[in-house]
Amino acid sequence: MVDLARRGFFRGRPRPWAEIRPPWALPESAFVDSCTRCNDCVSACPSGIIQAGDGGYPTLDFSRGECTFCGDCLTACKPAALARATPEAPAWTYRAQLDAARCLPSQGIECRVCGEHCDARAIRFIPRLGGSPLPTLDPDTCTGCGACIAPCPAQALKIGA
Numbered sequence: 001m002v003d004l005a006r007r008g009f010f011r012g013r014p015r016p017w018a019e020i021r022p023p024w025a026l027p028e029s030a031f032v033d034s035c036t037r038c039n040d041c042v043s044a045c046p047s048g049i050i051q052a053g054d055g056g057y058p059t060l061d062f063s064r065g066e067c068t069f070c071g072d073c074l075t076a077c078k079p080a081a082l083a084r085a086t087p088e089a090p091a092w093t094y095r096a097q098l099d100a101a102r103c104l105p106s107q108g109i110e111c112r113v114c115g116e117h118c119d120a121r122a123i124r125f126i127p128r129l130g131g132s133p134l135p136t137l138d139p140d141t142c143t144g145c146g147a148c149i150a151p152c153p154a155q156a157l158k159i160g161a
């Protein structure tokens with residue numbers, strides 16, 4: 001079967017899927033060129049959130065857990081498709097995104113589950129007259145760890161750029 005991703009078909013074009021690579025991944029086209037799909041990062045992740053996605057390239061599944069930024073995937077990646085230019089280089093620019101329409105408090109149902117799982121305290125609940133407090137996300141504080149994703153009973157959160 002022709003491997004369109006490996007042959008660079010999607011380079012510079014909108015992808016038909018939104019995949020999130022492991023932390024410290026090279027920019028997408030360089031990542032696809034460097035990654036051998038060895039799956040070493042998949043087996044290295046103690047959180048079990050790295051899965052073989054489309055084309056066999058690793059992608060993150062936050063329904064399985066969160067990224068602790070332990071760096072085990074980075075260490076395991078011998079082709080350096082995951083690479084940190086400097087020790088301070090950020091893992092990524094991903095952040096949590098809220099679909100307010102799905103969020104339970106917007107439907108009058110009390111819920112603070114996401115805030116209880118956010119160690120970074122990036123989720124705050126704003127009191128409002130006559131309704132349950134609504135969550136707000138601080139993108140400057142959010143690390144994109146994904147700890148809030150799986151616990152949300154309404155699937156109102158996702159990780160995105």
Ligand code: SF4
Binds near residue numbers: 044046047050070073
């Ligand atoms: S940094 Fe650690 S927890 Fe995050 S994806 Fe890599 S191995 Fe998994």
Ligand code: SF4
Binds near residue numbers: 098114152154
């Ligand atoms: S856990 Fe989900 S439904 Fe509950 S407040 Fe957070 S985003 Fe809304």
Ligand code: SF4
Binds near residue numbers: 120137142148
């Ligand atoms: S992704 Fe992590 S840091 Fe960001 S809001 Fe969710 S739990 Fe908090």
